[in-house]
Amino acid sequence: MTSTIDAAEVAKFEAMAAEWWDVNGKFKPLHQMNPCRLDYITGQIAMEFGRDLQGAAPFEGLRILDIGCGGGLLAEPMARLGATVVGADAAERNIPVARIHAEQSGLEIDYRHTTAEALAAKGEQFDVVLNMEVVEHVADPAAYLRACHDLLRPGGLMVCSTLNRNAKSFAMAIVGAEWVMRWLPKGTHDWNKFITPDELFDLLRTAGLDPVDRKGMVFNPLGWSWSLSSRDLTVNYVTASIRR
Template identity: 55%
Template sequence: MQAGSSTIDPKEVAKFEQSAQDWWGGIKNSPLHKLNPVRLDYIVRHVCEQFDRDPRAPKPFTGLDIVDVGCGGGLLAEPMARLGAKVTGIDPSPANIEVSTGHAAESGLVIDYRCAAAEDLASERALFDVVLSMEVVEHVTDVEAYIAAAAALVKPGGLMFLATLNRTMKSFALAIVGVEYVLGWLPRGTHEHHRFVKPRELADALMAGGLTIKDETGVVYNPLTDRMRLSRDMDVNYMMLAERPAR
């Protein structure tokens, strides 16, 4: 795959290549480990509601096709597979795919990991019940073009989940200065503030891709409990849910 043929930014890929071995337990990815329970609960709740599934069932996602775009080391892809979904994970980093493939094998999970971009699957006319795009849009070269490609993967009646960072002074102070420089949870330079995306910008791109917005929520960190939780505050981290209307 040619990185230049998509919205992949080779410089951004290189950043994550350097910490590929840290996906499972490394300090460099600790924010994602803190965020994972919150986004998992959010995904399970809305998927079960959309497809009339019982969240208490052992594998409520059985029969659903899910793609995790920018899957990294598989932090979301693996829970999706455990819930019964047929999972495809794509990432532009060969190192990430190597790590995710190895960890899935060790965990006894069958996940179709590929070194690819959303545009590659869109060109194949691949369709999925659920498209995950978590912590991706702030790393691409063209948000609108990326969203167009990712949205094209959503089946009629399907869902697309996104998580990203808002472009505010508060996000600069907390997500960059706080996380990267003070706490050292991520390497300095992991994020660039001008790449952060405002909720209105993301919603507009999703609607241009033929999707309708179903929900949006903020995610905040509580230092006293060392946990993330959903919030009305979307000034820093937030998630958005969109649907392709059924025909």
């Protein structure tokens, strides 16, 4: 079994593990973006599986994997919506942080220090794979996405987000977020690893997935808010694809 883990990338997030739930800490941008991410994720899952988001536990019966789960910012909302959730992360120090917070929140989430490849090798399969802000940190995106494909049941849904590669994304995600605002430590992102939407769609198809949607996640500096956009995919964007 091969691994697509980039040890240097894992070390970056290991160093920040204790700050996952500090809304004013190093993960402040992610906390601000999270409602926008959840809006897209829940909408795609509801549409694909015919679920009513107004119900008490709309995702009951669905098995969801949050790969690169960090401290559980996505895993916990999925559990609250009734899903059976596995959170996996290659950064070992993230797991106890996520477990403790889930326990404090009264949630049962199966957190594991493992990789997509290891889970796939064990034959694990899920209805949904959440693959958010991970693909730009792995050593081999094509191999990583093949592992994600194998983790999906036929008809399963993967939601994958990443950063576009252009001058604007360099200015905002690296110069703005890391150098000027200092929301993230310098070097958190490598612009050369950013992936354009067309490149990602090609990678998804090569991995055996059928891309069905993509949207931009756009930051409004005036309102300090995020929103989904069908047109603006220039920096952060998110995709949905199906294993047929």
